Amino acid sequence: MNSSSQAITALQKAFPDNQTFLRGSPEFDELNGSYLSAIEGDIIPAAIFRPKDKHEVSKFLHITQPYTSNGDVKFAVRGGGQQPTHACANIQDGITLDLGMLTGIEIRDSSVSIAAGERWGAVYERLLPLGLATSGSRSGKGGIGGLSLAGGLSFFSTREGFIADNVINYEIVLASGDIVNANKHENTDLLIALRGGGNNFGVVTRYDVRTFKQGPLWGGSVYYFTPSFPSQLEALVTELKKPNATAETHLMLSIGYAAQFGQTMCQNQLYYTQETETNPPVLEPFTNIQPQIDALYSMRKLNVVDAATEQTGDAMERQRTSYMNTVIRADVDALQAAADIYTAALEPIKTVEGLVCSLTLQPYPVSLLKKTAEAGGNSLGLDPANGPLVSILLLTYWKNRSDDEQVFQVMNSTLQKIKNDSRVRNQTVKYEFMSYAASFQDPIDSYGAENKIKLQDVSKKYDPKGLFQKAVRGGFKLFT
Numbered sequence: 124m125n126s127s128s129q130a131i132t133a134l135q136k137a138f139p140d141n142q143t144f145l146r147g148s149p150e151f152d153e154l155n156g157s158y159l160s161a162i163e164g165d166i167i168p169a170a171i172f173r174p175k176d177k178h179e180v181s182k183f184l185h186i187t188q189p190y191t192s193n194g195d196v197k198f199a200v201r202g203g204g205q206q207p208t209h210a211c212a213n214i215q216d217g218i219t220l221d222l223g224m225l226t227g228i229e230i231r232d233s234s235v236s237i238a239a240g241e242r243w244g245a246v247y248e249r250l251l252p253l254g255l256a257t258s259g260s261r262s263g264k265g266g267i268g269g270l271s272l273a274g275g276l277s278f279f280s281t282r283e284g285f286i287a288d289n290v291i292n293y294e295i296v297l298a299s300g301d302i303v304n305a306n307k308h309e310n311t312d313l314l315i316a317l318r319g320g321g322n323n324f325g326v327v328t329r330y331d332v333r334t335f336k337q338g339p340l341w342g343g344s345v346y347y348f349t350p351s352f353p354s355q356l357e358a359l360v361t362e363l364k365k366p367n368a369t370a371e372t373h374l375m376l377s378i379g380y381a382a383q384f385g386q387t388m389c390q391n392q393l394y395y396t397q398e399t400e401t402n403p404p405v406l407e408p409f410t411n412i413q414p415q416i417d418a419l420y421s422m423r424k425l426n427v428v429d430a431a432t433e434q435t436g437d438a439m440e441r442q443r444t445s446y447m448n449t450v451i452r453a454d455v456d457a458l459q460a461a462a463d464i465y466t467a468a469l470e471p472i473k474t475v476e477g478l479v480c481s482l483t484l485q486p487y488p489v490s491l492l493k494k495t496a497e498a499g500g501n502s503l504g505l506d507p508a509n510g511p512l513v514s515i516l517l518l519t520y521w522k523n524r525s526d527d528e529q530v531f532q533v534m535n536s537t538l539q540k541i542k543n544d545s546r547v548r549n550q551t552v553k554y555e556f557m558s559y560a561a562s563f564q565d566p567i568d569s570y571g572a573e574n575k576i577k578l579q580d581v582s583k584k585y586d587p588k589g590l591f592q593k594a595v596r597g598g599f600k601l602f603t
């Protein structure tokens with residue numbers, strides 16, 4: 124019997140309640156097929172283990188320790204399974220620790236405690252009737268873990284900061300099996316490390332996230348044609364650089380291609396986070412574009428649950444998916460060059476079956492960057508003095524495995540060209556957002572040498588034997 128089979132047998136004995144799903148069983152197939160990206164589901168672990176609470180996570184680490192401590196048996200930690208980075212939350216021939224049964228949402232005075240298996244949509248639904256909201260994924264289906272351990276933008280990030288900066292306490296099971304909290308009073312070095320450090324320190328079982336009063340928003344989408352994109356870039360940069368820019372907007376601009384349109388098209392996803400009965404003037408430069416596709420105009424008054432449901436609907440499930448990203452300064456010429464490089468690169472892959480792709484721009488306004496210091500700090504290494512910044516995401520969906528190589532090759536080289544161009548223009552910042560990073564990227568390195576060393580020191584302190592480096596290979600590691 125190999126080590127992996129021995130570890131699985133030990134789990135089956137310790138948890139007789141049928142929580143260990145073996146390769147080939149219908150439950151296994153359903154769980155392994157439920158990642159956002161079909162590429163993640165191509166990875167076939169030997170077993171999927173589903174703990175019901177934090178004590179079972181701790182017991183899992185104890186039971187598997189004889190097999191995992193030397194890196195012989197590998198395991199993956201899965202939250203919502205929504206991150207397309209190859210093998211970040213699944214492991215070939217190892218054991219996938221699926222946190223989907225850790226459920227529970229508890230509303231406290233000024234925060235909400237969220238178990239690791241919940242989805243953001245469920246959190247928004249609980250908070251809505253109380254006139255409250257929190258900083259989480261714009262997609263209701265997004266898992267709590269990925270973003271809360273990476274940074275992340277919410278509808279409210281211009282006003283409230285990164286999602287990770289809003290986590291005031293992480294409950295985490297360490298490699299030793301000990302269950303500890305990381306907050307501003309205890310294990311504060313671990314709190315800062317977890318805000319950006321990914322799955323390197325343990326299995327987080329609960330996130331306590333700040334809540335705030337929130338009424339209805341104004342938002343939705345506007346679809347238009349490529350000749351208007353340059354003026355939209357100018358409007359975006361003008362808004363971001365206004366000294367008195369409001370913190371109540373959340374703006375996303377995309378240029379992309381979908382077979383359904385048969386041509387390159389543009390989309391603005393726009394939000395104003397205060398209640399209003401009509402389109403606010405600050406959004407007019409982004410909504411009044413002519414010509415546009417009137418039938419797809421969806422700007423309206425809506426609540427957070429509606430907004431998150433609409434974002435979920437925009438995602439394509441069980442397609443082959445690739446995300447990769449870079450972040451640059453908010454500079455019109457550099458952004459325009461990125462869009463030009465991108466649209467030119469699409470030509471050879473437009474015939475790929477099921478291709479839906481976009482270059483999506485998501486700003487990091489100065490107000491967002493400044494919130495990090497107020498929140499006590501994170502590991503991302505972003506200096507507000509460099510802001511405003513714009514995250515450039517290359518997002519691609521397609522249908523068939525046989526097209527993987529071509530799509531990856533085109534997208535990888537496009538990202539490199541965009542990075543080179545912005546470097547020449549002196550608009551580069553050394554930061555990659557972990558949740559949008561492809562496996563060949565190195566977001567931890569992008570946080571800067573000082574932050575990387577701090578993260579390594581925290582790992583040595585809380586995981587001295589390096590279990591989450593040796594046995595959890597997916598995601599982005601600290602010592603590579």
Ligand SMILES: Cc1cc2nc3c(=O)[nH]c(=O)nc-3n(C[C@H](O)[C@H](O)[C@H](O)COP(=O)(O)OP(=O)(O)OC[C@H]3O[C@@H](n4cnc5c(N)ncnc54)[C@H](O)[C@@H]3O)c2cc1C
Nearest residue numbers: 202203204205206261262266268269275276322327438598
């Ligand atoms: C439709 C859609 C909308 C999105 N919207 C946004 C958005 O609004 N803002 C934004 O910033 N990003 C957004 N993203 C990115 C997405 O939220 C991230 O990819 C996020 O990482 C997904 O979280 P997850 O828990 O589902 O990830 P998973 O794929 O389960 O895990 C991602 C990584 O986190 C680790 N991890 C997860 N949970 C834990 C845990 N409890 N303990 C330790 N490690 C853990 C995993 O090991 C893995 O390495 C969106 C993506 C999609 C597809």
